[in-house]
Every structure is written in structure tokens, then in C-alpha cells.
Amino acid sequence: MFYVYILFSEKDRLLYTGYTDDLKSRYKMHMNGFVKSTKYRRPLKLIYYESYINELDARRRELFLKGGNGKIFLKEQLKVTYKSIRYKYL
Numbered sequence: 001m002f003y004v005y006i007l008f009s010e011k012d013r014l015l016y017t018g019y020t021d022d023l024k025s026r027y028k029m030h031m032n033g034f035v036k037s038t039k040y041r042r043p044l045k046l047i048y049y050e051s052y053i054n055e056l057d058a059r060r061r062e063l064f065l066k067g068g069n070g071k072i073f074l075k076e077q078l079k080v081t082y083k084s085i086r087y088k089y090l
Contacts, residue, residue, distance in 0.1 A: 002058035006048040008085050009041035019062040
């Protein structure tokens with residue numbers, strides 16, 4: 001399985017979108033500071049993920065969620081979550 005995931009930084013109140021084939025391991029890497037792009041943005045919360053059988057599907061979904069229409073989709077999909085975490089760009 002391949003996963004697309006969204007992390008919320010409690011430090012800067014922004015989101016990080018990524019994909020992996022091992023969600024638990026990748027999340028631990030983020031939490032322990034082994035991922036350059038999130039190392040100084042900890043603590044992080046996993047607020048959303050999707051699973052895919054095909055790696056290309058997961059990569060395409062990740063790129064979509066990082067773009068403008070993807071951000072609009074996430075804003076609607078995670079409306080209640082965004083309010084509870086006080087996401088910076090709501």
C-alpha cells in the first residue's frame with residue numbers, strides 16, 4: 001500500500017503533505033526530526049491520510065493536494081478539523 005498524508009505543525013500552524021509506502025515508519029521519522037522539511041516544525045499531528053494500491057496514483061494525489069484545487073478540496077474535507085486545530089490559512 002501507498003499513503004498520502006497530511007501533517008499539521010503545531011509550531012507554525014501550517015500543513016505538510018507527503019506520500020510513503022510505510023505510514024507508521026514515516027510518521028515516526030517526522031516526529032523524531034529525521035525529515036529535513038519538518039525537522040524544525042515539530043510537534044506535528046497526523047490529521048489526514050488516504051491509501052492507494054498503486055504508487056503512481058498516490059504520487060499524483062499528493063501533487064494534486066499540494067496544488068490550488070487540492071487545497072480547496074482539503075479545506076472542505078477537513079472543515080471541522082481545521083477549526084479545532086486553528087489552521088493558519090482557514
